[in-house]
Each structure stands twice: as C-alpha cells, then as structure tokens.
C-alpha cells in the first residue's frame with residue numbers, strides 16, 4: 001500500500017491505462033500513439049514522433065541514477081530538468097503534459113513514464129508482452145543531478161554514467177541502439193549535427209532519422225549501421241562534426257561486438273532490447289518497492305460503488321470487463337456472486353451489454369452490474385468465478401448520491417457507516433487525493449485534503465454523513481476515502497459520482 005491507497009487499486013488502474021485503449025471505458029493513451037508515427041502535439045509535417053519522445057524521456061530520467069547510492073532512476077525528476085542544456089527539445093514537457101490527466105493517487109508520473117516505454121514498443125511493432133510493466137514508482141519532488149550523456153560527451157564519461165546507473169558497457173551500447181531504433185535527431189535541437197537541408201515544409205523541425213524505419217521498432221538501426229546502408233546508423237554516427245559522433249564512439253567501443261549480437265536476428269534484437277528496456281524502467285530509488293508485472297486481466301470489475309436505500313438496504317454496482325483473444329467471443333452475460341459471512345450468494349446474471357472496446361491485448365466486452373447485498377456481512381464480490389474483490393460494508397462512500405461541480409471545484413460527498421462502529425468521540429473524515437500542478441515541473445503531483453463530515457440522517461443499521469469540499473483543482477482525478485476511528489473505507493474515484 002502507498003499513502004493509504006491499496007496496491008491492488010494501483011495495479012488495476014495501471015492495467016486499465018495499458019489495456020483499455022479504445023471504445024467503452026477507454027483511456028486513450030496508447031491509442032494516441034497508434035500508429036507509432038503519430039505526433040500528439042502537432043502533425044506529421046513537424047518531423048516529430050511522440051512514441052520516440054516517450055522512450056527518450058525515460059532514458060533522460062534514469063541516466064543520472066546512482067544505483068550504488070540507491071538514488072535516482074525512474075522518478076519523474078526529469079520534469080524539473082527540462083531547461084537543462086542536456087535536455088534539448090520539447091519531449092519532456094510535451095510528454096508530461098500528455099500524461100498528466102492519468103496521474104492520480106493510483107498512478108504516479110514515474111509509473112506513467114514506464115508505461116510510455118512499454119506502450120511505445122508495443123505499438124511500434126515490438127513484442128508486445130515482453131516488457132514487464134510494474135507499478136509503485138514514487139515521484140521525486142525536486143530535480144536530480146545533471147549528467148545525461150550528450151553527443152559531445154567523451155566515451156569514458158559516457159560509459160561511467162551508464163555504469164553508475166547500473167548498465168555495463170555492452171548494456172550501454174545495446175540500450176542506446178535499442179532507443180535509437182525509433183525517432184530522429186532534429187535540426188531545431190542540434191543544428192551542429194543535423195544539416196539545415198533537413199528542414200522542409202514536410203519536416204519543419206528538421207528531423208533526421210536514425211534508421212530508415214523510425215516508426216518501426218526493429219533492428220534496422222543496427223543492420224544499416226553495420227552494412228552502411230540506409231541511414232548508416234544515423235546522425236550520431238555519420239555527422240561531419242566528428243566530436244558529436246556519440247553513437248559511433250559507443251558502438252565501436254567494443255569493436256561492434258554488441259551491435260553484431262543485436263543484429264544477429266530480429267528476434268535477438270527484440271529480446272535483448274526488451275530485457276534492457278525492462279531494466280531501464282525498473283531502475284528506481286532503493287526505497288521504492290515495485291509490484292509484480294501487470295498481466296492483462298481476462299476478468300475484472302471496475303468503478304465499484306456501494307449505495308444505500310432509505311431503509312438501509314445496501315447495493316453494489318459497477319462495470320465488469322472481459323478481455324478475450326481472437327479465437328474467443330464475448331459472453332452475452334456474466335454471472336457474479338457476493339460473499340457474506342463466509343457464504344457465497346446465489347449467482348446473479350448481468351443483463352445487456354455495456355459496450356465493447358479494443359486493445360493491444362485483445363477485445364473487451366463490458367457489462368453493468370448492480371445488486372442488493374447482505375449488510376452487514378458482505379466481504380467480497382466474485383466475478384464469473386474468476387476473480388474476487390473485497391467489499392467493505394462497514395463504512396463506505398456513496399458515489400451515486402455524491403456529486404462534483406468541476407467548474408467551481410466542489411465535491412459534495414455522502415458516506416455511510418454502521419451506527420454501531422461509531423463511538424461518541426469518533427468523527428467521520430474524508431481524505432481527498434487531488435492531482436495538482438506544482439512549481440518547477442509540468443508534472444502534476446498528488447496532494448491530500450481532509451474534510452470532516454457531519455451526520456445527515458440514518459438508514460437502517462447505518463448512519464449517513466455528508467460534507468462539501470471546495471477548492472479542489474482537478475475534480476476528474478480526485479480519489480476519496482472516508483474513515484472513522486479504526487475503520488476506513490475503500491477508495492473511490494469522484495469521476496463515478498452521480
């Protein structure tokens with residue numbers, strides 16, 4: 001758990017961003033770089049490619065890690081470093097600006113940077129499932145040290161930076177070649193490297209490709225370098241400005257042994273690159289604990305919310321998602337049960353479809369569920385005998401009765417708690433986790449706001465509470481939980497409020 005948020009909620013939100021690419025309940029992040037040549041912040045005449053920016057930003061974030069000291073790594077400190085000479089280009093602020101809407105108490109910007117690498121390699125043609133994506137990275141609150149290798153950096157300094165970040169010589173060579181399978185060097189960022197003739201009406205930033213397939217994640221970068229065909233390894237190999245030939249110096253530093261091993265076959269390129277990309281995104285400060293890799297979930301429930309009637313009858317509602325492969329098809333309905341006092345209820349069947357969607361990992365079918373549950377006593381919701389979710393009917397937020405006003409930044413919150421868990425001295429409080437802007441980095445950061453609720457009535461065995469929270473800057477990303485004495489509810493996104 002992180003800061004009162006369950007590790008499972010963190011994991012499932014990240015799975016959602018990775019998997020729900022299009023259609024019902026989609027996130028849209030991965031779809032934005034489909035095809036891989038897309039430029040989100042402009043169009044295809046700019047000579048820019050967002051997927052390449054997403055891979056480059058992750059490297060610039062981890063390049064100054066000191067694994068011996070346990071500091072640095074993928075921690076979004078790069079957001080505070082966009083003005084440094086070692087970070088030319090728009091890639092930091094554009095990428096972070098695009099990722100910001102997904103940052104919440106569940107997902108840090110650093111986790112988003114990791115997801116960006118996995119999504120880019122997947123959409124650009126890499127082996128989709130081979131880069132494990134873990135969650136739990138923590139965002140830095142200030143810049144880290146400088147020292148990202150630059151085209152003019154000498155080979156010894158470059159290799160010692162990589163070594164400090166945990167990458168030996170061969171890994172440094174390979175990781176750089178893997179990264180430089182995508183994207184370009186731009187005249188606007190490196191006029192000493194790229195010739196001005198690259199600037200045209202179809203390529204206004206003057207992008208010069210590293211290989212002839214800048215929007216395909218493949219081994220062309222290494223084969224063209226070795227064969228002296230196509231782009232011959234790209235501008236950092238071929239530039240007439242010899243001091244700036246960083247890729248040439250790096251690739252040659254072991255007499256091309258690593259590059260030849262990458263070029264041995266497409267499979268060997270993909271396998272070695274995926275391993276190194278995984279190592280790159282899992283380079284984190286030593287106090288960060290990463291989750292198990294995300295596995296796209298065949299069955300899941302999301303947006304789970306409890307409600308209560310005036311007589312105190314409790315119900316649970318939300319969405320069920322089925323993710324299935326090309327040889328399977330969607331069920332017309334899904335059955336689910338709840339567990340109360342150790343016993344499973346009889347099965348309830350969903351009715352109708354709540355939509356469908358597509359993803360890199362299969363097709364999705366969505367179903368609404370809504371059923372009355374036993375209360376007190378219910379502890380779990382079980383979907384299609386495949387997966388269970390804990391349900392806390394002792395104390396809970398009432399999303400259907402609560403509401404948000406985005407314009408004024410106000411949340412009107414309702415919650416319920418069993419009357420017999422409250423003692424006279426207990427107060428019911430709500431913690432709002434709000435993604436807010438910060439000084440020094442474009443990345444949103446999560447702040448918390450605590451509000452005391454007042455009693456607003458009774459319903460059966462429950463006491464009802466309400467409060468208004470004002471001045472919340474980004475209602476859509478707000479997550480809330482309520483607590484009283486030793487009891488705390490599950491967290492709920494205010495985006496599902498009624």
Ligand code: HEM
Nearest residue numbers: 052055056059149150151175176179183184185186189246
């Ligand atoms: C010695 C190490 C490295 C040096 C000196 C270096 C240098 C550069 C330079 C000068 C550019 C052009 C940026 C622009 O004009 O937009 C670039 C682009 C890029 N680099 Fe590196 N790089 C290195 C290692 C890496 C590594 C390890 C990765 C990732 C694993 C990486 C990923 C990328 C990507 C994807 C681009 C294309 C960006 C775009 O098209 O916007 N680089 N690199």
